[in-house]
Amino acid sequence: MAKTKPQQTLKTSISCAGVGVHTGAMVNMTFHPAAPNTGIVFRRTDLDPSSGGGADILALASSVGDTQLGTTICASGEFATKATVSTIEHVMAALAGCEIDNIIIDVDAPEVPVMDGSSAPFVRLIECAGVEQQGAPRRYIRILRPVEIAGDKKLARLEPYDGQAFEFEIDFATPAIGQQAVAIELGSDCFKKDISEARTFGFVEDVEALRSIGLARGSSLDNTVAIENDEILNEDGLRYDDEFVRHKMLDAIGDLYVLGASVIGRYRGVRSGHALNNQLVQALLSEPDAFEITTEAPGTSVQVPAAAGGSAGVLSAVAAPA
Incomplete structure (x- = not known):
């Protein structure tokens, strides 16, 4: 049964x-x-x-x-x-x-x-x-065949997998971020411990342009990891060594939940963001043979080892959120 x-x-x-x-x-x-x-x-x-x-x-x-x-x-x-x-x-x-x-x-x-x-x-x-x-x-969306959106060195992909796997890779020119990758099994307890505390991030140099169009007006070191001249401004540093890619994964998990149910499958993001994630959601829904709605819960898979956590600093500088 x-x-x-x-x-x-x-x-x-x-x-x-x-x-x-x-x-x-x-x-x-x-x-x-x-x-x-x-x-x-x-x-x-x-x-x-x-x-x-x-x-x-x-x-x-x-x-x-x-x-x-x-x-x-x-x-x-x-x-x-x-x-x-x-x-x-x-x-x-x-x-x-x-x-x-x-x-x-x-x-x-x-x-x-x-x-x-x-x-x-x-x-x-x-x-x-x-x-x-x-x-x-509970209802789930089980992925039956791969669906992906790719271009300009970016990728968002869903593929069959008997679990709830998320993988993400980023590559920024600034050495404050660089290349980072992370993978988790969402169906385990990893989200709270390994992903939930990863904060949005941005570059101080982008703030004025964003504020001129009505964005980033509430951004500060209270809520953003700020980067300027290849350095992190937050006094207490990062909560995870790879907090940037973990936040991008956090965003992807949230973006995919507008499917109306959790995904049974593997998500892979490479330099993806909200727009590409939404394109992936729309592409999946436009191909009914690529998924099925089921009440059968996913299988149990191996958890990714936990990352060390910490606490973040609270200052008053600003940065444009990622």
Whole structure:
């Protein structure tokens, strides 16, 4: 008999507040439990307050409207032109890593709070709220044949594999980053320990240009690993020796969770980003013979050894987020 796992939600509601990395505005966010088969729903509570709520946006591939320096989802219908929620990828990665299937997320701004630039604060929120199993089986997307998007020395690929494997490689000219590669099995406990604390990063030289077009206004050393003249500015350095590639993997995990279910297969990214990851998602969904929806849980595979962790410094310099 096929092995299944129950869908999961939170035991109780829980809130946090923080600045939006691009808008620079303060954002209040609340996680709420949701019924089986609800999926992940972002609710703009600052819109249409007279009706007691705002626009609901289901975090699915069909809702993704922009992938510039983050993943943005958009509402349909009445609120289509103004109801958006941007930079959802760190929250989505935490939900994927903690195997949360059903949740309603209230936000009172067009962006989620960046917190410390990683998924770790959202993982802690989930743990504090508690996880509740539900009376419906988890659904998975099993990859049946390879699908990839490639070009300009970049690659995003999904291929068959009886597990939930993620591999990522990056190559930056600055010696502060250089060449890095990492691989994990998402179905294990690796996400919290080895990926969730990896922060977004950026280059100080890019900040003014980004701020001139309304981006990176909330970026600081509180939430970004800043690089200038081939040096890391954060006083306490990195949380992982290869924090940069681990953050890129974190982004990919979040970007793929808009498929509406966890992937049973192997993802490989080479210098990929939000746009290429979204192209891969769209390509997969356009080829129905490349995947199947199943409630059979993936097999167990060998875990990647844990990396040493640490704590990050908190200063007031700024950098453009990756």
